Amino acid sequence: MQISCASEAAPGQVNEDYAICGPNxxxxxxxxxxxxxxDSGCIHNIPxxxxxxxxxxxxxxxxxxAFPLTDMLAAAIEDTCSAHANTCDLQNPDSxxxxxxxxxxxxxxxxxxxxxDSPLALWRPDNQITALKDDRTDHxxxxxxxxxxxxxxxRNKPGxxxxxxxxxxxxxxxxxxxVPLTPGIEVGLFTDGATRLIDVYGYDWAGFxxxxxxxxxxxxxxxxxxxxxxxxxxxGKRYDDATVVHVSDIARxxxx
Ligand SMILES: [Zn+2]
Numbered sequence: 001m002q003i004s005c006a007s008e009a010a011p012g013q014v015n016e017d018y019a020i021c022g023p024n025x026x027x028x029x030x031x032x033x034x035x036x037x038x039d040s041g042c043i044h045n046i047p048x049x050x051x052x053x054x055x056x057x058x059x060x061x062x063x064x065x066a067f068p069l070t071d072m073l074a075a076a077i078e079d080t081c082s083a084h085a086n087t088c089d090l091q092n093p094d095s096x097x098x099x100x101x102x103x104x105x106x107x108x109x110x111x112x113x114x115x116x117d118s119p120l121a122l123w124r125p126d127n128q129i130t131a132l133k134d135d136r137t138d139h140x141x142x143x144x145x146x147x148x149x150x151x152x153x154x155r156n157k158p159g160x161x162x163x164x165x166x167x168x169x170x171x172x173x174x175x176x177x178x179v180p181l182t183p184g185i186e187v188g189l190f191t192d193g194a195t196r197l198i199d200v201y202g203y204d205w206a207g208f209x210x211x212x213x214x215x216x217x218x219x220x221x222x223x224x225x226x227x228x229x230x231x232x233x234x235x236g237k238r239y240d241d242a243t244v245v246h247v248s249d250i251a252r253x254x255x256x
Contacts, residue, residue: 001105002249006217010193010239011225016046016098017191017243018054025061025104026245029054030118030191032097032163035148041092044084049096053080053164057100069102069113074171077164090166093152097165099134100174101189105250108181115174116163118191118243121205123213125184129205134175136161144235187247188212193240194224200234201227217244 003026009015016031031046042049057076064072081090088095099116112120112132120132140146140154140161154160162173179185188209197203197220203211212220221242228239 001247003245003247004217005243005245006221007241007243008218008221008225009241010237013239013241014045014047015241016050017193017241018047018050019189019243019245020054020058021245022058022061024106025102026187026189026247027054027057027061027100027102028118028189028191028243028245029101029164030099030116030193030241030243032099034094034096038094038148039092040094040096041089042084042095043087044096046096046098049080049165050098052083053077053098053100056080056083057102061102061104065106069104069111070171070174070176072171073100073102073113073115073164073174074168077166077168077171080164081166081168093155095166097155097163099191100164103187103189103247105181105247109178110181110185110187110250111176111178113171113174113176115170116161118189119195121188121190121209122179123186123188123209124182127206129209130179131205132175132177134162181250185250186213187250189243189245189247191241191243193242194220194244196233196236196240196242197224197227200236201231212244212246213248217246220244 005019031050056079099118101114101118122130162170
């Protein structure tokens, strides 16, 4: 199996995305940029939360291989809470948060979990692509642009949207599933700063994945930066952190 990745901050900014991988798994995280002037109740910045969660998740992925991905993420959120419960107000509804998307390849199955808007995509040799998205933030009441108050009232609430922050049970609201490991299958994990090539800049999934296979993760991010320079995003940030993970050469394990 080959796992390649690239993660790049928006120009001049600190990268709030992160990517991690192990021998048979990979994950991407996209920390939510705090709205200006909002008191999060947390003394830490977004990268701290993202790195803390990534580190605890990584440990669990390596040591608790058989656990369901949802349990793994819930435990990682819980450990992350413990890491700042003594210094920060974890009841604050604006406490830092992040998306988390994970894939794990075990036996003849690919398992996935996606919480928040960091999409996954499966590519098969007949060029069939399956996009797996948690798109609840695309459908909040009233449509975009969303107010800070609206987002706060719907975060980690039934009927709203779920992210990794201070609520371990959010993990059980992730979009999850598994698919058989068919020959030649490949997987991509992305933050929305990368998939804005599709959401905003006219790519379809087939074109996006073709670029990924031709150019690799860093090449795709270069395409994103070119597009952002040429045409401002209609409602979002001009530039966004962008992360791409590509999992290929997924050999079907030998049965014994
Ligand atoms: Zn904190």
